[in-house]
Every structure is written in structure tokens, then in C-alpha cells.
Amino acid sequence: MLMTMTRRTFRQTWAGAALTGVCVLLAAAGVLAQAQSPAPQTAAAPVPLARAVRFALGHGNADEARRLVQQSRETANKKAVATALIAIYEGKDDDARRALTPLTVGETSDDDALVELGLIEIRHGRKDEGEALLQRVISSQSDLDTDGFLRLARAADATGDVNLANSVFQRIGSSETDRPDVQAQWGDLFLKTHANAEAARSYQDALRADENWIPALLGNARALADDDPDESGKALTKTQQLAPKSPDVWLLVAERQIAAQDFATAKATLDKVASFRAGWLEELALRAAALYAVGTAKDADPILAQAAAINPRSPVVARAVAAQAAQLYRFDDAVTLARGAVKIDPDEAGPHADLGSYLLRTGDEAEARTELEAAFKTDPYDTITFNLLQMLDTLEKFTVVKDGDFVFKFAPESAAVLTQYAVPLAKQAYAEYSERYGFKPRGPIYIEIFDNHDQFAVRTIGLPGIAGALGACFGRVVAMDSPKARPPGDFSWQATLWHEIAHVFTLQLSDYKVPRWLTEGLSQYEEHRRSAPWGRELTMQYSRELALGSQFTFKRLSESFKLSSRIAMAYFEASLVAEQLESMGGVTALRTLLTSYAAGANDTEAFTKAFGKTVPEIEAGFRAFVDQRFGSLRDALKDPAPKVADDDVAGLKARAEAQQGSYIAQTTYAAAALQARQADEAKRALERAAQLAPAAGGEDGPFALLAEMAAEAGDKTTARKHLRHLLDYDHDNLSAARTLATLAADGGATAELDFALTRIADLDPFDADAHTQLGRRELAQNRTERAIIEFASALALGPANLAEAHTDLGEAYLKAGRKDDAKKEAFIALEQAPTFARAQDLLLAAIGKAVR
Amino acid sequence: MMKRLGVRTALALCAMFAVHAPAFAQSGQRFALLVEGAPGDQAHADLQRRLLTSLKARFSDDYKLDKDHLIVLASTPEGGEGKATAIDVKSALARFTAAVKPLDTLFVLLLGHGNWDGTDAKFNLVGPDLTAGQWAELLGPAQGKVVFVNTTPASSPFIKALAAPNRIVITATDQPGQKFDTVFADAFVQALGAPTADLDKDSRISMWEAFAYASRVVRQTYEQKGLMQPEHAVLDDDGDGTGRQATGEGKDGTLASVTFVDAVIASRPADPELQQMVQKQEQLLLQLDALKKRKAQMKPEEYQPAWEALIIELATVSRDVRARLKDPKAASADPTN
Known part of the structure; x- marks a missing residue:
């Protein structure tokens, strides 16, 4: 079973931990007596200065924090701690250390000072010193109030005892529902241990206590980034409005800008972060990542050196650069950089996990396993590491077939058949692309075909799911669904294989710098070149969008790849662009385009070099191409007027007669006529619809319906003709292929029988x-x-x-x-x-x- | 369909002198009761009628059951059929069980719907239904072999209720809670006439072969639709009331493998030369059978050449038989033999 760390399982994991070891730890720490709820605090009780300052900082308001310190009548020590908190917030760790150190000496040391100084020491690579201070907090607690428990949790977390930290949060979390800091820090613990759903719940608890609590809004934005990007974006926007001077806010903004490959803006944002909090490793990490993205690994070296000076034991910056390399599909770089991160701190799980996952994407599964196992030993909560190890266990049982530049891996039950089909197809693709793109990619090329979609998903992103995805290419590694992974007729696995192998060429030829829309467009277009209906499944939907007034721009196309609601159409449109590009300059221009990216050109430079035209000129040319190719279908798919009710057969008939060029008028009338048992009328309308939209597929499309009607009327020849046409467009319609095979066998139509049987075996080789x-x-x-x-x-x-x-x-x-x-x-x-x-x-x- | 016509021809031609090795293959008379129960709606009525008509033709035309030995009860009876009511079922079984002697075989095949109320499984008839226990009681007096095939949903309790020595019970489901329409009925009817179902290519389809083929069709049907398979047919023929699936483990299958609906045609050719050839065929098959029994005691390098020699000889003689049948004047096709 794959591990999806749901709220329930995660709570259970924690609950188990609490029942076994943690109570013992707490007892050893002398705090078991505090098992009941912390002492209630009345509304009138004065708020301790440190907490008040933390609250001001939690709203991103350092000025207010400073004012509170100035106006406070608390002791000098308390004021020193509070001042140190502000210094830490602003990245002035040296100042904070100077202020806190005296307060950690002797028996009357300040617990807040111990924790904050301990964390500073760890942040600067003095782990032993830091942990020694934190251990004092852990081992000497008694009579704890909520703040005391919170200190204990933070100390435990920082020393690596996440179970103890969680146990403490369990004690105070349920009673301290009005403390956003408690809830948000519990959320941080969940986020750190990869339990995003739990984290989001805690952040929402924090926001119920204080809707403007910045750490909770930021945490929420992170926790929801994958599952609910809209909500995540809203949370981040809100923080920008509420706390425009918060370095944490701008740090996340910069992170998002880098993810969107807007490196110039990210640099400006990071400058803003630095103005509020200088010398923070997280800021340096993003800066180094951005520098790497627009240059090479060497460009990040000065920042790595700067980071090493701050904390020689922190792999944060190296990991960020490695992650950026992986993000850009430069997995060899990612591996090298991640090895550097592992070297910096071999005891930390994260770098091992990163390295393991990058190695997987280069095809080095043996070393990947070693690294993932090392990560799992230290961090058994990492769902992705767990899943990848499980997946590797499965992969080890796969049948390996080596052939030329390829190493295929098939599930044992499918190997015999897929070897017969997939190997020749892949070799054909390789030969075709080698000639077209004029180069042989670096191998070996690993093709892993999974009978279980979730295994494919884990191979791809470490988690089950990714609905809609059929295959993935990492440059030298292709992972994909086998025809067994989905219901028969759900997709053409051959088209997927053809598509993914095209990526191997376009990614490598461009040194992995080709924009996503272009590599996807080329792969989709290559599908279409191999087999006319492949890659053109959305012809009707696309034409309908044109009918509704959709307008093409490269910018819109590129953005569509980031929107799940648009992505399928984006693939389709990108393939048309690729076709148009080849028609403009031939495959030579496509090669030039890709090699220009490899040489570091930006879009404008690459397009100008390849086609001698500007991007707007190419956009205009594409719109003309689309008009010419889809104009008539687009017009047929415009909404007919007037609107007529679905059950108004006479009205629909009149509209269909008046607008014989309207596909919608014809099909709506046909549907009504069928309902009214007027088969001849329906047939006439469907025949007109079929003429208007030859690409109309599906079980309810005109060709399928006409075939069904013909078969029912005993006219099997006509039924076969319609089915044959249908399959020219609706290529993965397995049920149509089976029906055609039966009709053709009965009618002795050998050519159609051969066609149908081949299609069935292609789609469902099992x-x-x-x-x-x-x-x-x-x-x-x-x-x-x-x-x-x-x-x-x-x-x-x-x-x-x-x-x-x-x-x-x-x-x-x-x-x-x-x-x-x-x-x-x-x-x-x-x-x-x-x-x-x-x-x-x-x-x-x-x-x-x-x-x- | 062409396929079916082809089957009939093949069966007719080959069955003439096919040698049925197992000496314990059934002989005696054959009786069949085909019951098409209450359909519920028109769509089911149409489907059930199609299956019943096909079955009826199979039993009367292909298997050539005596008219008196075939009773067909339908929800909407056609010529010569009775009504699928409990009374008619009881009457038919009373007649047949009295007539069935130890070497005879009684086939009972149910098409339609069934249900399970937590205690009893029933086959839905027109009017009052009969429970599995009542069917068992009705079949009790039969002295010969009984083949009982219930193709309906919720049929699995019939296995336990009807299991007995010298009895083959086949149900479409292995769970009483499986209450959805079954594919098995159609698949089993297909199996009785599908040449591919004849695994040992002896031109006869045994109950085991029909069961295995139908089970495969059921699996494929669900696989091709991308659906989970809710129904798993089971067969019991050792009387212990625990059935097995076609591809599963289990002790059952022996009796079903040597039970056929069609009759052994034991007539001998008049042509003396052909008679000799056929005798030779029979001897070779017996020798093959004997060799197989000794296989465990033999070294592979001894067994394999001996087996190959026999199989080549059998192939040669069989080819000559076929040639002779086609052209009674033809001499042996291969003068070396």
C-alpha cells in the first residue's frame, strides 16, 4: 500500500507515539504532573512582555513590538529578552546573542533566553552549544504555563524530538484555542513532518483565534499550495496587505516568483526581504536558486560561501539550488548539488531524500535507494520517501529488457506482451526523432511502464494520484501508465510512449531549457505526425472555444500550463503552434529553436534566430493558421439563434432547417427527434452534423449514432462505414473498434476487420x-x-x-x-x-x- | 452466426469416430429441464428468451435429446413449452427423477433472477419461488448423475444445498450477496457451442470446459469494460458443498471433466479398412494413457521419445481416418505407414 498521509493516519501516528515513548519522556522531564490543562489565565492577567512582543511580530509589526518594549515596566532582563526577539525577527542574531547570553548563566536563567539563544546557536552551526541550552529547558521544566509548554515544544522540536514536541502541543492545543501562536506553531510542526492537511487544520485553528495572524496565513499558504492553490494564493495576498514589512511574507512571495520562473522580480523581492531581515539563510537560499536558474551552478557559489560563513552546517542553501536544478529538469546538476548538501549535514534526512529523488530521475535506482533509506532512518514521517521506497520495492520485481539505447522495465505479468509491442515502437520513435532532430540523446533511456497508476504517480511525484497524467519524462527516464493501469480504451498507451520519447529529444537538445509549453507542444505534435488522430482529440472542444471568442497569445498559452482547468487545451494548442512552427521553417528551424535555448537564448532571441520573426509576428501567423484550419468548424460550432427549448421538436426542426451550417442546431434537433421516435428525421440531421464536423467523436456523436441506427436497421455496410470514420478521429474508442470488428467479421469485410483488430490490439494489448x-x-x-x-x-x-x-x-x-x-x-x-x-x-x- | 454453424459441422464430423479415452465417460440416457424464470421487465424478458431459445436448440438439435427427455419451462411459454411456475417445476422433476436411472444424467439449467434473504436463496419463478432447499428435495429421488446449473444472481447457496455424490452443481456467484445481473448466463450458453471451449479438442465440450470457458468470458467482459468483477462462478462436483472457481484451487473438476451433454456415438464404420484404422486410433490412445500413468516412474529422456513416437503415430493414423472419411475410396495417405 502506498502511504498517503491523511489526517487520520497522521493523528494515529502521533497518537501512537504519545502512548508509547513520549509520556515517559515527559515524566523524565518532570512535567507529568502538568498533565492537566495549563493554569487558566484570567482576562485581567497582565500579558508578559515577551508574549506581547511576539504577538506584535506575529502581525508583522516590528515597530509596535519596539514600542511595547519602550513602554514596558517589566524587569531589565525581560526587556532584554523582548529586545532580542525583535533583533532575531530582523535578522540581527549577533545583537540578540549579546543580549541573551548573560540571561542564560546561573540558576536564575531566563527560559525564554535559553530557548532563543539555543535556536540562534543552532542557526549558526553551533549545534552542540545550542542543544545544550535547549536541553536545560527540556529537563528543568516544572509548573509550566502555556508559554512554558510552548518553550518546551520548541526546544524539543529544535533538538529533533518531534514526538515530544507534538505531545506537548496535544496537551496545550486543545485548551489554548485562543492562542494563535500555539496553533500556528503546531501547524509548523505538522508542515515540517510532511502532514500538510493536519498543518492546514492547525493554521485554520490559529486563524479562528486571530484571522490576521501572519505565521498562520503563511503556513496556510504553504500547506495548501498543492491541494488548493487558489486558497493558498489568497492567504499570501492577505499577508502582503496586512504585513507589508514582514520579511517572512516577502520570502514566500519570492519563493512563488521563482517557482513561476520570474527570476528578475524574485531578485527585487529578495532585496526587500534583505532590507527587513539581512543575512537569513532562507533568503540566501532563494537568491542562490534564482542565480542558478538564470546561469549555472557556479553562479550560486558565492552565495553558498556566504551561507557557509553564517552556518557551515546548514544545507538549506545547497538544497534550494539543487531543488531549483530539479525544477528546471537539470537532474544531473541536481544530483551534484544535493550531494553537496548531504556532505554539509550527513545527519539530516532532507538532503538524503532530495538526493534520492533526483537520482531516481536520472535512472540511478540503486544509489537512490541507498539515499532514500538513509533519509527514512532519520525521518520516518516523510510520505514521499516512504512511497518512493515502496515503489522501488515494486520496481525491483519488474522484468528488465535491454535493447540498444533503451532499458525497459515492465511489470512481470505484462512483460511478455509489452516487450512485443513497446520495444519496437520505442525504437521506431528513437530512429524517427534521431533523424528529425539530428542528434542522438544521451542514454541509456529508461522506460518504466506501470500496471498500477498510483505506482506511476509515485515514480513521478512521490505521491499517488495525479489524475489525468499518463506519462512523464525526466530527460533520460520515462515513466508511464501501462494499458492495464486504466480501463481499456481510456487512452492510447502507444501515443503516450511516442509523446514521452519526443521529450527525451527536445529536453536534451535544448539542454533542458526549452519552455514547458514548447516541449509539450512538440511532443503532442509528434504524436499527430505519427498518427493523424493522436494528439488531436480536442479538435471539437478547441473549435468550440474559438467559436466562443478565445484568442491566442504565447503568454496565455504558457500560463494555461499552470492551470489545471486549462491544461488539456493548452497541450492541444501548443501542438498546433508546433505544427505551425514547422510549417514556417521546417524541422531545421525547430532544431535551431531548441539549440538556441541550449545556448542560453531567451524566447525572443530563440524565435528570432530560428524563424527570423518576432514573437508578435509569429502570434499573428498562428492566428491566421488557426483560422484557415479550424475556421469552418469554428463557425459550425457557434451558438445557433434563436434559443429553442430541448423538447420543442418543431422549433428545433425549424432552426435546423434554417441553419444547416450549424452543428449545434443539427445535433439538438437530432436528439429531440430521436426522443420523439422520428428516426428518419434524426438521421437526416445527424448526417448533416457529420458533414459539418467530421472530427465529432464519442458515443453520442453523429457517427456513433448513425452507425448504431444503421446496424439496428440491418444496414451493416453503412454501420461499418460510420464506425470506420469515427475511429479515424476517435482513435481510442475501443468499444467502436470492437463493434466494427464484429460487423466486419460477420460481413467478411477483411480490410475493416484487419483495421479494427489492429486497433483493438493497440489499445488493449491484453x-x-x-x-x-x-x-x-x-x-x-x-x-x-x-x-x-x-x-x-x-x-x-x-x-x-x-x-x-x-x-x-x-x-x-x-x-x-x-x-x-x-x-x-x-x-x-x-x-x-x-x-x-x-x-x-x-x-x-x-x-x-x-x-x- | 458463422461461428455457431462452423461448430455444428465440426462436431458432427469429428464425433463420428472420435475416441473418448476415459472409459468412465457417461453413457445412459440424458434428461434436461431448462427453466427461464420471471424476468421482471421487458429487457430481461428479451434477453432470457434469446438465451432459452438458443439453449433449447442446443439440447434438441445439437445434443439430440429425446423429445420426452427435454422439458422447457418459460415465463412466457412458446410452442411445446410449459409455464415456469413452482407447480410445473415440481411436476417436471417428479417425472424426470422417477425416470433417471443410475447411469443416466439429468441436466437442470436455470435462467433469470434469484435472490437471497439472509436465510434462503431462491430462484424466481412465475408465482411462488422455490428455495435452494426445495430444489434439493425435488432432485433427491434422482438415481443418476445430476448436473445443476444456476446462472442467476445470489445463486451461490445452491452449491451447499444441492451438493451430493454424483452431482455437479454450478452457480454464477460465489457470494449470496451478489445480487446484480450476471453475465454468466449468456457466457455459459455461449460456452456450450464455442469450439474454443473444447480444451482437449476431442470435439465434445465437457461441463468443466463449459464452466471454465464461461468463467473466462465473464472475467473478460468485466475487464473490457474496466469494471470490477462482482460475480465469480463456482463448481462443486465432489459433493462436499464447497465449490471452486475455474482458475482457483480446489478438489472439484474431475466428474465435470467427464460429463458431457452430448451422447457418445458408439457406432462402428462399415468399411473394414476404416474399422482397422479406428481400432488403431483407440489402441494408441490407450497406450498414451498408459504411458502417462507411468510418467512419474520414468526418466524424462525415456518418457519423451516414447510419448513423441506414440503421438506421431496417432497423428498419422488420425489423418488417414480423416482422409478416408472424406474419400472412402482413398488409400492410406502416407504409403510409409
Whole structure:
């Protein structure tokens, strides 16, 4: 089972921890007596200065914090701690250390000072010193109030005891519902331990206590980044309005800008962060990542040196640069940089986990396992590490097929069939792309085909899910769903393989610098070049969007790839752009475009070099291309006027007659006529619709309906004609292919039968019957090698009748002149069925005793 | 359909002189009761009628059951059929069980709906239903072999209720709670006429072969629709009331493998030369059988050549038989034999 760290499992994990070791730890710490709720504090109780300052800082208001210190009548020590908190907030750790150090000496040391100084020491690489201070907090607590528990939790967390920290939060979290700092820090602990859903819940608890609590808003923005990007974005925007001077806010803004590859703006944002809090490793990390992104690994070196001077034991900056490299698909760089991060702190789990996942993307699964296991030892809460290790366990059982530049990995149950189909297809793609793009990519190229979609998802992102994704390419590694991973007819796995191998070429040729929209567009376009209906599944939807007034720009296209609601259409449109680009300058221009990116050109430079045109000129050209290609379909898909109710058959008929060029007018009338049992009327309207939109697929489309009507009327020839047309566009419509095969077999229409059987076997290579039938057709046409492949596939799948299947294969061998193989198959068949006449004849023919 | 016509021809041609090795294959008379229960709605009525018509043709035309030995009860009876009521079922079984002798075989095949109320499983008839226990009671007096096939939802309790020595019970489901329409009925009807179902290619389809083939069709049907398979057919033929699936583990299957609906045609050819050939075929099969039994005691390098020699000889003789059948004047096709 894959691990999805749900709220329930995570709570249980924690609960288990609390029941086993943590109570003991707390007892040892002398705080078990505090097991009840902390002492209630009345509304009138004065708020301690440190807490008041923290609250001001929690609203991003350092000035207010300073005012509170100035106006406070607390002791000098308390004021020193409060001042240190402000210094820490502003990145002035040296000042804070000077203020706190005296307060940590002797028996009357200040607990806040101990914690803050301990954290400063750790932040600067003096781990032993820092932990010694924090241990004093952990071991000497008694009579704790909420602030005391909070200190204990922070100290425990910083010393690596997340179980103890969580146990403390469990004690105070439920009672201190009005303390946003408690709830938000609990959320931080969850976030750190990869439990984003739990974290989000805690942040929401914090926001219920104080809707403007900046750490909670920021935490929420992070926790929801993947699952609810809209909400995440809203939370971040709110922090910018509430706390425009908060370095933490701008840090996250910069992080998002880098993720969006807006490196120039990110640099300005990071300057803003530095103006509020200088010398903070997190800021340096993003700065180094941005520098790497627009340059090379060397460009980040000065920042790495700067970070080492602040904290020689922190891998934060190295990890950020490595992550950026991975983000940009430069996995070899990512591996090198992550190795650096591991070297800086071999005891920390994160760098090992990073390195493991990057190694996986380079295909080095053996070393990846070593690193992931090292990570898991230290951090057993990391869902992704756990899942990747599970996935590697599965992958180890896969059948490995090496062929030329490829290393294929198939699930054992599927290997026999997929080897027959996937290997030749991949080799064909390789040969085709090598010629088109004029280069051979660096290998070996790993192709891993998963029978289980979640295993593919984990191979790709470390987590199950990613609905809609069929394949992924990391440059040298391709992972994808096998036809078994989804219901038969859900997709064409061959198109997916063809698509992903195109990425291998375009990514490598551009040195991984090709924009996403372009590499996807090229892959999708290459699909279409291989087989006309591949990659063009959304023709109708796209034309409908055009009818609704959609306008193309490169900017819009690029942004569409970031929107889940638009991404499918973005792939389609990008493939049209790729087609248009090739029509402008041929494949040579495409090569120039990609190599220009490799040389460091930006979009404008690359396009100008490849096509001699500016981006706006190309945009205008594309719009003309779309008009020419889709203009008539677009017009047919415009909303007809007037609007007519679905059940107003007469009204719909009148509209359909008046607007014979409207697909919608025809299909709406056809639907109503069918409902009213006016089959002839429906048929006429559907025929007009079919003419207007030859690409209209689907079970409810005009071709499918016309085929059904024809079949019902006994006109099987017409039914076959419509189905054949339907499959020219709706290429993965397995049920249409099966129906066509049945009709063609009954009608003796061998060409259509061959077409349908081939399509069935392509879409569902695990259909043993289709292989058998196809093999017999191939044999009838003397294509013995193809027949052998089909019969061997049928046998590998466990045919309905073993004796027949072995005889089929033997007959193909015999025809191919492989008498010994034929004899072997005949013997196997006769072992099953000694009186089987066909097998007997085969045997006699194979041993030269055939009838003369 | 072409496929079905092809099957009939093949069966007719080959069955003439096919040698049925197992000496314990059934002989005696055959009786069949086909019941198409209450359909519920028109769509089910149409489907059930199609299956019943096909079955009826299979039993009367292909298997050539005596008219008196075939009773068909339908929800909407057509010519010669009775009504699928409890009374008619009781009457039919009373007649057949009295007539079935130890070497005879009684086939009972149910099409339609069934249900399970937590205690009893029932087959839905027109009017009052009969529970699995009542079916068991009705079949009790039969002295011969009984093949009982219940293709309906919620049929699994029939396995336990009807299990007995010399009895083959097949149900479409292995769980009483499986209450959805089954694919098994259609698949089993197909199986009885599918050449591919004939695993040992002896031109006869045993109950085991039909069961295995139908089970496969059911699995494929769900796989091709991308659906979870809710129904798993089971077969019991050792009388212990625990069935097995076609691809699963289990002790059952032996009796079903040697039980056929069609009859053994034991007539001998008049052509003396052909008679000799057929005798030779029979001898070779017996020798093969004997060799197989000794396999465990033999070294592979001894067994394999001996087996190959016999199988080649059998192939040669069988080819000559076929040639002779096609052209009674033809001499042996291979003069070396």
C-alpha cells in the first residue's frame, strides 16, 4: 500500500507515539504532573512582555513590538529578552546573542533566553552549544504555563524530538484555542513532518483565534499550495496587505516568483526581504536558486560561501539550488548539488531524500535507494520517501529488457506482451526523432511502464494520484501508465510512449531549457505526425472555444500550463503552434529553436534566430493558421439563434432547417427527434452534423449514432462505414473498434476487420482473443512474422484454448520455415489435446509427413 | 452466426469416430429441464428468451435429446413449452427423477433472477419461488448423475444445498450477496457451442470446459469494460458443498471433466479398412494413457521419445481416418505407414 498521509493516519501516528515513548519522556522531564490543562489565565492577567512582543511580530509589526518594549515596566532582563526577539525577527542574531547570553548563566536563567539563544546557536552551526541550552529547558521544566509548554515544544522540536514536541502541543492545543501562536506553531510542526492537511487544520485553528495572524496565513499558504492553490494564493495576498514589512511574507512571495520562473522580480523581492531581515539563510537560499536558474551552478557559489560563513552546517542553501536544478529538469546538476548538501549535514534526512529523488530521475535506482533509506532512518514521517521506497520495492520485481539505447522495465505479468509491442515502437520513435532532430540523446533511456497508476504517480511525484497524467519524462527516464493501469480504451498507451520519447529529444537538445509549453507542444505534435488522430482529440472542444471568442497569445498559452482547468487545451494548442512552427521553417528551424535555448537564448532571441520573426509576428501567423484550419468548424460550432427549448421538436426542426451550417442546431434537433421516435428525421440531421464536423467523436456523436441506427436497421455496410470514420478521429474508442470488428467479421469485410483488430490490439494489448484473430488474419496474408508476434502475445496472455493457441503459433512457424519450432508447438498442443486434428496435421507437416 | 454453424459441422464430423479415452465417460440416457424464470421487465424478458431459445436448440438439435427427455419451462411459454411456475417445476422433476436411472444424467439449467434473504436463496419463478432447499428435495429421488446449473444472481447457496455424490452443481456467484445481473448466463450458453471451449479438442465440450470457458468470458467482459468483477462462478462436483472457481484451487473438476451433454456415438464404420484404422486410433490412445500413468516412474529422456513416437503415430493414423472419411475410396495417405 502506498502511504498517503491523511489526517487520520497522521493523528494515529502521533497518537501512537504519545502512548508509547513520549509520556515517559515527559515524566523524565518532570512535567507529568502538568498533565492537566495549563493554569487558566484570567482576562485581567497582565500579558508578559515577551508574549506581547511576539504577538506584535506575529502581525508583522516590528515597530509596535519596539514600542511595547519602550513602554514596558517589566524587569531589565525581560526587556532584554523582548529586545532580542525583535533583533532575531530582523535578522540581527549577533545583537540578540549579546543580549541573551548573560540571561542564560546561573540558576536564575531566563527560559525564554535559553530557548532563543539555543535556536540562534543552532542557526549558526553551533549545534552542540545550542542543544545544550535547549536541553536545560527540556529537563528543568516544572509548573509550566502555556508559554512554558510552548518553550518546551520548541526546544524539543529544535533538538529533533518531534514526538515530544507534538505531545506537548496535544496537551496545550486543545485548551489554548485562543492562542494563535500555539496553533500556528503546531501547524509548523505538522508542515515540517510532511502532514500538510493536519498543518492546514492547525493554521485554520490559529486563524479562528486571530484571522490576521501572519505565521498562520503563511503556513496556510504553504500547506495548501498543492491541494488548493487558489486558497493558498489568497492567504499570501492577505499577508502582503496586512504585513507589508514582514520579511517572512516577502520570502514566500519570492519563493512563488521563482517557482513561476520570474527570476528578475524574485531578485527585487529578495532585496526587500534583505532590507527587513539581512543575512537569513532562507533568503540566501532563494537568491542562490534564482542565480542558478538564470546561469549555472557556479553562479550560486558565492552565495553558498556566504551561507557557509553564517552556518557551515546548514544545507538549506545547497538544497534550494539543487531543488531549483530539479525544477528546471537539470537532474544531473541536481544530483551534484544535493550531494553537496548531504556532505554539509550527513545527519539530516532532507538532503538524503532530495538526493534520492533526483537520482531516481536520472535512472540511478540503486544509489537512490541507498539515499532514500538513509533519509527514512532519520525521518520516518516523510510520505514521499516512504512511497518512493515502496515503489522501488515494486520496481525491483519488474522484468528488465535491454535493447540498444533503451532499458525497459515492465511489470512481470505484462512483460511478455509489452516487450512485443513497446520495444519496437520505442525504437521506431528513437530512429524517427534521431533523424528529425539530428542528434542522438544521451542514454541509456529508461522506460518504466506501470500496471498500477498510483505506482506511476509515485515514480513521478512521490505521491499517488495525479489524475489525468499518463506519462512523464525526466530527460533520460520515462515513466508511464501501462494499458492495464486504466480501463481499456481510456487512452492510447502507444501515443503516450511516442509523446514521452519526443521529450527525451527536445529536453536534451535544448539542454533542458526549452519552455514547458514548447516541449509539450512538440511532443503532442509528434504524436499527430505519427498518427493523424493522436494528439488531436480536442479538435471539437478547441473549435468550440474559438467559436466562443478565445484568442491566442504565447503568454496565455504558457500560463494555461499552470492551470489545471486549462491544461488539456493548452497541450492541444501548443501542438498546433508546433505544427505551425514547422510549417514556417521546417524541422531545421525547430532544431535551431531548441539549440538556441541550449545556448542560453531567451524566447525572443530563440524565435528570432530560428524563424527570423518576432514573437508578435509569429502570434499573428498562428492566428491566421488557426483560422484557415479550424475556421469552418469554428463557425459550425457557434451558438445557433434563436434559443429553442430541448423538447420543442418543431422549433428545433425549424432552426435546423434554417441553419444547416450549424452543428449545434443539427445535433439538438437530432436528439429531440430521436426522443420523439422520428428516426428518419434524426438521421437526416445527424448526417448533416457529420458533414459539418467530421472530427465529432464519442458515443453520442453523429457517427456513433448513425452507425448504431444503421446496424439496428440491418444496414451493416453503412454501420461499418460510420464506425470506420469515427475511429479515424476517435482513435481510442475501443468499444467502436470492437463493434466494427464484429460487423466486419460477420460481413467478411477483411480490410475493416484487419483495421479494427489492429486497433483493438493497440489499445488493449491484453486482449488475447484480439491477438489470436489478428494473428490469423496476418497469417492469411502471409505476414508470418507479424502473425508470430500476435500468436506469441496471445499465448503470453493465457488464451482460452491452449491447444488452439499453440497450434496457431506452430502454423505460423511452419509458414515461416521454422519447422523445429513448429514441431515443438505441435507437441505442446497435442499434450493438451492428443486428438486435435489441426495440431496433428501441423506435427506431420513439421516432421515432413504431410499429405502429398 | 458463422461461428455457431462452423461448430455444428465440426462436431458432427469429428464425433463420428472420435475416441473418448476415459472409459468412465457417461453413457445412459440424458434428461434436461431448462427453466427461464420471471424476468421482471421487458429487457430481461428479451434477453432470457434469446438465451432459452438458443439453449433449447442446443439440447434438441445439437445434443439430440429425446423429445420426452427435454422439458422447457418459460415465463412466457412458446410452442411445446410449459409455464415456469413452482407447480410445473415440481411436476417436471417428479417425472424426470422417477425416470433417471443410475447411469443416466439429468441436466437442470436455470435462467433469470434469484435472490437471497439472509436465510434462503431462491430462484424466481412465475408465482411462488422455490428455495435452494426445495430444489434439493425435488432432485433427491434422482438415481443418476445430476448436473445443476444456476446462472442467476445470489445463486451461490445452491452449491451447499444441492451438493451430493454424483452431482455437479454450478452457480454464477460465489457470494449470496451478489445480487446484480450476471453475465454468466449468456457466457455459459455461449460456452456450450464455442469450439474454443473444447480444451482437449476431442470435439465434445465437457461441463468443466463449459464452466471454465464461461468463467473466462465473464472475467473478460468485466475487464473490457474496466469494471470490477462482482460475480465469480463456482463448481462443486465432489459433493462436499464447497465449490471452486475455474482458475482457483480446489478438489472439484474431475466428474465435470467427464460429463458431457452430448451422447457418445458408439457406432462402428462399415468399411473394414476404416474399422482397422479406428481400432488403431483407440489402441494408441490407450497406450498414451498408459504411458502417462507411468510418467512419474520414468526418466524424462525415456518418457519423451516414447510419448513423441506414440503421438506421431496417432497423428498419422488420425489423418488417414480423416482422409478416408472424406474419400472412402482413398488409400492410406502416407504409403510409409
